[in-house]
């Protein structure tokens with residue numbers, strides 16, 4: 001006959017108290033479960049469940065235009081190179097006087113990885129007495145001679161024309177349309193401190209005439225924000241709701 005060891009005795013002796021403890025734990029779980037269920041019902045009834053929404057910051061879509069007005073300064077190489085690193089589509093508004101003085105820079109720009117829309121920015125870029133609005137200016141010559149100068153530099157001339165200083169009276173717009181060209185304005189002239197918004201046509205000078213820091217600030221903006229640079233044509237079509 002098996003002898004009961006002292007350990008087994010102790011074990012047998014503990015059985016009733018273990019049973020009591022087990023019953024207590026079971027009851028405790030039941031109570032907690034019951035209370036949790038009640039709490040769920042109360043909160044569930046008073047606050048309808050709101051589906052979780054993913055918060056995403058919107059993308060700002062812009063078109064970039066950079067003006068090459070006559071200048072004795074070097075072009076904004078850093079800006080052009082940065083835009084090239086993005087393979088950006090940009091519009092370059094060029095005056096004949098700039099082309100004639102900066103042919104090496106023009107060749108450097110052509111070698112960059114940019115999809116460029118070349119825009120006529122007038123030949124001599126008059127500024128005195130209200131820019132091209134000045135009645136003494138031969139407007140037709142400013143437009144058409146620059147087309148020739150651009151072509152002589154092997155540029156594909158687009159339909160767009162940018163008025164120097166963005167200054168254009170109604171009569172000049174009519175004359176421009178008769179010559180078959182389309183006025184190109186801008187929404188965010190960075191040198192004037194205008195802010196960039198979704199759908200903005202950016203104007204930044206690429207001829208070295210911009211105030212110190214404007215180009216760097218723009219590059220930093222492009223680095224720090226969700227910005228999509230889209231072709232000028234696409235952006236203008238969207239603006240017209242096409």
Ligand SMILES: [Zn+2]
Nearest residue numbers: 067069164165
């Ligand atoms: Zn200009």
